[in-house]
Amino acid sequence: MKRPKRKTVNSGQYLLFEDLIVDVVKIEEDMKEEQPSLLQKYPTKYTPNSNVGLDTNKIYCGDTVETMKKINEESIDLILTSPPYLASIRQDNHKYPGAKDQIKDNQSVDDYLEWIVENFKQYERILKKDGVIVFNFSYTTFNPSLPYFLINEVFKHTDFRVYDTFAWKKKSAMPVSGHPNRVTRIVEMVYIFAKTPYFKANKTVSSVSRTGQKYYNNYYNFIEARNNDGKVEGHEATFSTDFASFFIDLYSKENEVVLDNFSGTGTTPYASSKMNRQYIGIDLVEKFCDYARKRISKIYKEEGISH
Ligand SMILES: C[S@@+](CC[C@H](N)C(=O)[O-])C[C@H]1O[C@@H](n2cnc3c(N)ncnc32)[C@H](O)[C@@H]1O
Numbered sequence: 231m232k233r234p235k236r237k238t239v240n241s242g243q244y245l246l247f248e249d250l251i252v253d254v255v256k257i258e259e260d261m262k263e264e265q266p267s268l269l270q271k272y273p274t275k276y277t278p279n280s281n282v283g284l285d286t287n288k289i290y291c292g293d294t295v296e297t298m299k300k301i302n303e304e305s306i307d308l309i310l311t312s313p314p315y316l317a318s319i320r321q322d323n324h325k326y327p328g329a330k331d332q333i334k335d336n337q338s339v340d341d342y343l344e345w346i347v348e349n350f351k352q353y354e355r356i357l358k359k360d361g362v363i364v365f366n367f368s369y370t371t372f373n374p375s376l377p378y379f380l381i382n383e384v385f386k387h388t389d390f391r392v393y394d395t396f397a398w399k400k401k402s403a404m405p406v407s408g409h410p411n412r413v414t415r416i417v418e419m420v421y422i423f424a425k426t427p428y429f430k431a432n433k434t435v436s437s438v439s440r441t442g443q444k445y446y447n448n449y450y451n452f453i454e455a456r457n458n459d460g461k462v463e464g465h466e467a468t469f470s471t472d473f474a475s476f477f478i479d480l481y482s483k484e485n486e487v488v489l490d491n492f493s494g495t496g497t498t499p500y501a502s503s504k505m506n507r508q509y510i511g512i513d514l515v516e517k518f519c520d521y522a523r524k525r526i527s528k529i530y531k532e533e534g535i536s537h
Pocket of ligand 1: 293295313326467491493494512
């Protein structure tokens with residue numbers, strides 16, 4: 231099978247950490263081509279910061295579990311995140327070439343699942359009773375059953391249950407051309423976890439019967455959204471602002487607190503700021519944290535809002 235050639239810098243097979251090109255302007259140009267409408271639905275203003283153990287409206291550079299331990303019990307309204315997919319079993323499939331030494335995206339399945347459960351135990355502690363986790367997770371050709379093992383471990387070790395599953399159809403996908411029987415993964419799954427069936431959502435009412443029974447507008451468990459907001463060298467696993475804004479709009483209200491404990495390039499914090507929510511972003515890699523901070527402060531600079 232002929233593999234696509236990877237970009238080579240400094241004679242290494244991968245981009246070196248120092249070689250990351252942080253190009254916020256490029257990303258914003260890409261975004262201009264197709265402005266996500268939901269970003270305009272809410273006023274851009276600086277959302278007041280509340281202390282939920284950690285100050286909101288900040289990106290914290292550190293380990294996910296250790297940082298979440300500092301967040302107060304039942305203080306988070308929405309968790310919108312996408313963890314590393316354990317995709318780097320082969321060295322030539324690294325999703326974080328800019329942070330290859332830091333991100334262990336090639337650990338054993340057992341260690342990985344144990345780590346995911348540790349994250350969910352923190353979610354169980356910090357999420358409000360009626361809060362929601364929007365968990366984007368997919369599979370590789372090497373381990374297609376992993377999502378089911380992951381969900382089973384979460385069910386075994388926490389009270390979370392899955393109340394909806396969305397299919398996210400991306401604009402493009404790498405063709406799976408070297409397999410006689412496996413198909414190209416143009417769709418990823420998004421699992422809606424909550425503590426109870428009474429979690430909150432912003433479905434709008436279409437009519438109310440004489441007896442007071444409410445009927446809601448139709449919402450599908452399907453979203454079509456761009457893969458990402460443009461290429462960020464060194465990070466090959468980002469999602470897009472139109473993806474994030476769809477879930478922020480459905481599962482949170484203005485001023486509420488949105489957490490992304492794997493915030494990467496800051497897509498969730500960026501969309502949350504634009505949509506007048508408070509955010510907490512956590513990522514292990516300083517370079518990605520810096521990128522996210524720059525991206526967000528640009529919003530306020532452009533709007534002339536002090537923060
Ligand atoms: C799938 S990416 C998320 C990308 C993000 N949604 C975006 O749009 O940029 C997963 C992120 O998890 C981060 N990560 C991996 N291990 C971590 C850890 N132990 N603590 C915090 N972040 C970690 C990686 O640096 C990476 O940015």
